[in-house]
Amino acid sequence: MTKTSIIATLKQYGSQQELTWEGPTPLYHQLYSLLKEQIIDGTISYGSQLPTEQELGETFGLSRITVKRAMDELSVEKLVERRRGRGTTVTYKYKPKPVKAPLVGMLENIETMGRHTLTRLLDIAEAIPPAEIREELGLQDGQTACRLVRVRLTEDEHLPFAYYFSWTLTPISTFSEEALKHNTRIELLRQNGIVLSRIDQLISAEPATSDVARELDLRENSPLLVLARRSYDKNGKLVDMLHCRYNPAIFQYQMSMELNEENH
Amino acid sequence: MTKTSIIATLKQYGSQQELTWEGPTPLYHQLYSLLKEQIIDGTISYGSQLPTEQELGETFGLSRITVKRAMDELSVEKLVERRRGRGTTVTYKYKPKPVKAPLVGMLENIETMGRHTLTRLLDIAEAIPPAEIREELGLQDGQTACRLVRVRLTEDEHLPFAYYFSWTLTPISTFSEEALKHNTRIELLRQNGIVLSRIDQLISAEPATSDVARELDLRENSPLLVLARRSYDKNGKLVDMLHCRYNPAIFQYQMSMELNEENH
DNA sequence: CACTATTTGTCCGTATGTATG
């Protein structure tokens, strides 16, 4: 990929004033996210020469120091290599086979997925859910549920690709940081006597909020793939609400169907 | 909601070190976001007394000035009211969304979908596909395939919600505007002697390009739900590539699973 | 080999924003 074509691509963002100092996010970090996103999703491919600090500064209206800082952070993560006199080269190899999860029989496959990925626990607490959730879970005003916030990363590159947020009707003792490393949430629920009878899932897309964007190294409003899951126990009572947000450049859902003559 | 219970709830965030200065986001803004989120989603309800600057500062380990700045920004947005000597009161009224989205789960599969929706044909042509597609379809340099571009609308409100783009290895005579109104593409293929044996599907998300955004009445770069489908004939040869882009506010993919004891 | 243009690395000074006490 030529440097001029990269500039042309990036210039669109520049001219759209994608980078702004209105928010509290530093400029160097915004540029960092923008570049990282394009490297990860293969828009800027392996071996490409990035534009020089000078050029990037001009296209985005930033000083060289600011651009340098953004590129240095990419270099720390080994996504690019920087050499005096030679410029900055992309050293991340885009993999056309990102993490994929089958859609059918998802429960088992989340477990197999667990073996090739890492999980980082951001938050575990017994807390009062927002009003909407409270109502759906059938909670009174002061009652609490167990909140889990986790980020999943690829095992090899340690790239964050999923942001999980869940509310569960169970005491916090059900989950512990240690237990979550070796078991899925569903397993821990069953060990606590909660047997699921039905699961409803909804797949959609939504823009990244700032906190999710920060954790997944994306820019705000980047498109995310979303899976919302509601789990019901034997009595049909809603006991668990899970909201998964995925970086679509890394994670996708896949399914394959064999068709016989009878099928449409 | 009592001040102590609010503190108790917030304290969990504090003790989890939800607020950190590792990232580039300023502390006052992190606290601001945390509070705003809980007010907007109803976790902290209308009329509640927020903890004092002093108390918040202690729970999160922040100085009073930093807390003050966060609360001031909430007050600018009229989410809270601050009075000397009286403290800070929540003035935002949480309103539960009255409508449970009727569109959710509107469509269980593409076949039945055809009956409750309208289709608008944007383009039908026998043309040379781009290089990438050509390669996948196994086409020589000058060979053509059949390109279809369609938009799908809801039957009642005539809202465009899906943008279909497909390349098919078949003469253009297979499809006609009239035939497409009454049959699915798959049906028309079978009538032409092409029997599918396998389908691969990939679900992802991507930003709306300007042309798609225009057709779906969305802004550029809005998140879209994407379904990419590849269909193979009896010999395992790729004969059809379909790219569906959905407005996630109108169309979502829903599934429900009954679980028995054997399942994980 | 020198000479030059390019590009990154390093350093300075300055102004503003953030955070503490």
Added chain:
DNA sequence: TCATACATACGGACAAATAGT
């Protein structure tokens, strides 16, 4: 409100490595 410390962002200046003539 003030003093202090550190991070962010800018502009400028110069050094050091690279590549081409």
